[in-house]
Amino acid sequence: xxxxxxxxxxxxxxxxxxxxxxxxxxxxxxxxxxxxxxxxxxxxxxxxxxxxxxxxxxxxxxxxxxxxxxxxxxxxxxxxxxxxxxxxxxxxxxxxxxxxxxxxxxxxxxxxxxxxxxxxxxxxxxxxxxxxxxxxxxxxxxxxxxxxxxxxxxxxxxxxxxxxxxxxxxxxxxxxxxxxxxxxxxxxxxxxxxxxxxxxxxxxxxx
Numbered sequence: 001x002x003x004x005x006x007x008x009x010x011x012x013x014x015x016x017x018x019x020x021x022x023x024x025x026x027x028x029x030x031x032x033x034x035x036x037x038x039x040x041x042x043x044x045x046x047x048x049x050x051x052x053x054x055x056x057x058x059x060x061x062x063x064x065x066x067x068x069x070x071x072x073x074x075x076x077x078x079x080x081x082x083x084x085x086x087x088x089x090x091x092x093x094x095x096x097x098x099x100x101x102x103x104x105x106x107x108x109x110x111x112x113x114x115x116x117x118x119x120x121x122x123x124x125x126x127x128x129x130x131x132x133x134x135x136x137x138x139x140x141x142x143x144x145x146x147x148x149x150x151x152x153x154x155x156x157x158x159x160x161x162x163x164x165x166x167x168x169x170x171x172x173x174x175x176x177x178x179x180x181x182x183x184x185x186x187x188x189x190x191x192x193x194x195x196x197x198x199x200x201x202x203x204x205x206x207x
Contacts, residue, residue: 024062025166027201029073031055034194037081037092039187046085053078055098059199069104071118076127079191083131091132094145094180094191096124100153114159122174124149124191144182149191151176157197170197 033053039046057075064070077098083090102120109115129145132138155172176191 024060024204025201026058026060026204027166027199029055029057029059029075029197029199031057031075031077031195031197033077033079034196035079035081036192038190038192040190041187043187046083049082049084051080051082051091051093053080053093053193055195055197057098059201061104061201067106067108069106069116071102071104073100073102073197074098075100077124079124079193080129088134090134092129092141093132094129095127096149097127099123099125100174102153104157112160114161115156116159117156118170118172119154120152122151122153124151124176146178146180146182149176149178149180151178151191153195155195164202166201168199168201171195172197 031054033055034050035053036050037048039048055075055077057073057077059071059073061069061071075098077096079094079096080092083092100120100122102118104116104118106114106116126142126145126147126149129141130138131141151174153172153174155170157168157170159166159168161167172195174191174193174195178190179188180191181187181189
């Protein structure tokens with residue numbers, strides 16, 4: 001299925017199953033992305049390592065049932081990797097407007113903490129890409145990078161309600177399915193990332 005059709009299906013399903021009387025919560029989120037890439041085929045002269053990319057954004061969540069919920073976490077997120085070639089280190093930085101759309105399952109337990117699992121697609125819209133070389137020179141790679149990225153995330157989190165606020169922490173691994181390298185004569189490049197997130201939500205007031 002084409003990614004755009006999958007995104008449309010997700011929205012239609014959630015619009016159908018979420019009760020109209022369910023309470024929306026909104027808030028903010030910050031993210032630390034331990035980003036990497038998968039290169040196929042991998043050039044013999046290169047090796048790759050992770051880089052740390054920050055993210056910041058918003059979160060909107062709503063319960064479907066007592067245990068199942070939906071959450072969207074739109075954010076500005078940095079991806080990429082470190083490239084090692086001939087003793088040089090090149091930082092490949094890709095900036096995205098990222099839109100994770102996640103289904104959650106709560107594990108109700110005794111005590112104040114509410115652990116949950118999550119899974120869902122993540123859509124990325126390119127905001128810029130560059131190579132930064134060890135001598136400080138920066139090369140713009142935006143035109144050589146695909147605008148659209150699509151992947152899937154799997155992870156878990158824990159929520160701590162305090163008054164009308166819900167504090168939470170999450171971690172998830174996201175695998176990209178789109179070759180972000182536009183040059184068809186070069187290797188295919190796919191994004192990977194282990195994300196660590198913290199944030200807080202509050203209920204939206206009803207009329």
